[in-house]
Amino acid sequence: MALLELKNVTKHYNGIAPALDDVSFSVNEGEFVSIIGSSGSGKTTLLRCINRMVEATSGEIAFGGIVVSRLGKMELRQVRTKIGMIFQQFNLVDRMSVIENVLHGRLGHKSTLAGVLGIYTREERWQALRIIQMLGLDQQVYQRCDQLSGGQKQRVGIARALVQNPKLILCDEPIASLDPSSAKTIMDHLRSICTELGVTLIISLHQVDVALKYTDRIIGLNRGIVVFDGPPGELTSQRSAEIYAKEPKDVNIDLGERNAS
Amino acid sequence: MIEIKGIGTEQFSSPNLNTAKPLDRAALAIRLTLLVLAVTTIYALLTINANGIDMPKAILDTLSTLRTIFFQPYSYHFTVWQGFWEIVITLGLAFLTTLFGGVIALFLGLMAAQNLAPKWLTNVIKSVVAFIRAVPSILWVLIFAVAAGLGSTAAVIGLTFHSVAYLTKAYSESFEDLDRSVIEALMATGANWWQVVFQAVIPSSATYLLSWTFLRFEINFSNAVAMGAAAGAAGIGFDLFMASEFYFNLHEVGLVTYFILAFAIILEVLATNMKSRLMKQA
Incomplete structure (x- = not known):
């Protein structure tokens, strides 16, 4: 189909x-x-x-x-x-950590207020961590994105798209x-x-x-x-x-x- | 020592250093301007109307006044603790106006940022804000004094007004620093405007926002001193006004000046400290 x-x-x-x-x-x-x-x-x-x-x-x-x-x-x-989206320039929020950037993929599923305050459920965090591990970024979970290499940034981009389901x-x-x-x-x-x-x-x-x-x-x-x-x-x-x-x-x-x- | 004679000096130096910068239109304009300024300055000094003032004596008197102010600070009308309390009131005025200004300007700044708001809205807000900024704070205070009466209320409203205008411009420019593509990336995940603003735009520009707010706080502190003197808002500025205009007490003027100076330095140190800590963190 x-x-x-x-x-x-x-x-x-x-x-x-x-x-x-x-x-x-x-x-x-x-x-x-x-x-x-x-x-x-x-x-x-x-x-x-x-x-x-x-x-x-x-x-x-x-x-x-x-x-x-x-x-x-x-x-x-x-x-x-x-629909997830991945970009040539990664388009991550550089000043935030990997996990925060990945969780941004959940914003569309949340109420405005929860999204504004950055409140994510346990399952969402768990899922984000699992995806980060799957992409081999477990060492960088709490690192800021501007400290990552290009390849790592793109993997964060992929994780952000994946966490949207x-x-x-x-x-x-x-x-x-x-x-x-x-x-x-x-x-x-x-x-x-x-x-x-x-x-x-x-x-x-x-x-x-x-x-x-x-x-x-x-x-x-x-x-x-x-x-x-x-x-x-x-x-x-x-x-x-x-x-x-x-x-x-x-x-x-x-x-x-x-x-x- | 490594011998480097002969490399560089002869081979690469220009033949004549005087012609290194040719006298083009721009250089000529600058030189002419400086010349005209120099001539007018000398002419003004030569033809100044001293109005019967004995210049050497006047200069000596000024020096002695300055000596009284800065080397013999003393207070007749208030104790050190009262002075301290007055400074706290002035600080309160500065804090309150910066807080009000910051909160309002945060939202106006979002609406004035070209990557976040429609063009017509940013244009409207930017021009209104530019108009408010063009009028000095003290004038706004006096304008609001018509309605609120001279005093702290007019000072708070007037200073807030100007702070809003100043910070809106500063904030909106900080927001515009964030790449449009990052905003688009979050929009593409289905996030709405408020979520994008609070999850991407504000975190990205937080350090800029803070340093602009600190800067405005310092400006508001000195403005608050002036308001105490000029608009009858309470605080150390009012004591300064009384000492200089009412009691003609130069010792007291000196003491108040030192008070203000000390607090300004403390504020500066605190602000620098907080900023560097935030920079490290964020």
């Missing part, structure tokens, strides 16, 4: 060329999908449209049978609690600012989250080889258009060249890329 369905999603920033042009695809539960494409091809915009951090101009996005595009503020928050995790270039060995650790963790916990993941990537190695399905974007959608086995070098093609004849390219980034 499809967990996520995008129908004719289009996003115009205030330029001529759209950042997303009529994007349609569906993602099944438990799939590990990567989105590849050159910078400015609309990968980030696509991810952000799904949880409406960016509003799509037109089209329909359905998550678990609910049409996200038409939700009011409260219901949107409800949906967002089920999400059905879907959106990963926005999670390994783009990490060294190769940390990147491998992160990708291994993401793979096992998908396989063992059955969470659906959508990840935007720069590295085609990583996408080929780790993910079940690849979606190629070129200037907001889906130019490839299939298993890694079908991605020949010819198709991959299509994804990254620049087409110098087309005058709109540069404009399109600038607006999308």
Whole structure:
């Protein structure tokens, strides 16, 4: 059954060329999908449209049978609690400890007052600790996040997403600012989250080889258009060249890329 | 010693140091400004209207007055303990206005921070606050004195008013320091605005908020002294006013000045201590 369905999603920033042009695809539960494409091809915009951090101009996005595009503020928050998100720059609160940052993932499940005061239940703390252990951060539980390395920060980011008990995790270039060995650790963790916990993941990537190695399905974007959608086995070098093609004849390219980034 | 002769000095030095900074428009403007200022200063000093005052004698008298103030502090009208108590009242005035100002400014600051509030709201609050700041505290106190009468009430309201404006600007700029992306990350987990503010924005800017509040407390302390003198609010400022304007007692002026100085130093030391402890902790 499809967990996520995008129908004719289009996003115009205030330029001529759209950042997303009529994007349609569906993602099944438990799939590990990567989105590849050159910078400015609309990968980030696509991810952000799904949880409406960016509003799509037109089209329909359905998550678990609910049409996200038409939700009011409260219901949107409800949906967002089920969608985790991981970022290239980690986006943690640097001055707070690892456990506090992880527990931030629970805020959406709490009443405003409990969240404001930072009151978490025993079970929530227990669950957070278990996830932190699972990701191998048990030595850093009470350390401040600005003392961590990039790879460790990203694992805190993953823990924050996991503690939400999400059905879907959106990963926005999670390994783009990490060294190769940390990147491998992160990708291994993401793979096992998908396989063992059955969470659906959508990840935007720069590295085609990583996408080929780790993910079940690849979606190629070129200037907001889906130019490839299939298993890694079908991605020949010819198709991959299509994804990254620049087409110098087309005058709109540069404009399109600038607006999308 | 390692021989480094010949490296550096000859090879890398510029041929002529005088031309190192060419006389461009900016340099010329600065030099001209300095020249004009120097000329006007000399002209003013030469043509000053002394109004029959014997300058050397006046300077000597001033020195003797200063000597009376600073070397013979003594009190005729209040004991040391009374003076201490008056200082505590002044401190109370400063504390109360900083507290009121801080609490109100915290919320206004959130509404004035561009990463937290809609643009029209931040613009409205920032311009109102800029207007309030442009008018000096003492004027606000006198304005409120029309309604509340001269005294401590007008002083508290007036000083609070100005503190709010000052701290709102300082706080909102501290809040704006936090990256928008962190706020977005928490919004993406389904957290609402209040939760994001109290779980991410305020913890991230806590040390800035505290140092701005301490700074404002120091400003409010000296303002509270002035209010005691000018607006009839109680406290050490009123004693200073009485000693200088009513009794013409320079010894007492000296004592009060020393009192204020001592407390200002104590405040400064305390504030620095607390700040460094917080920095270590947070």
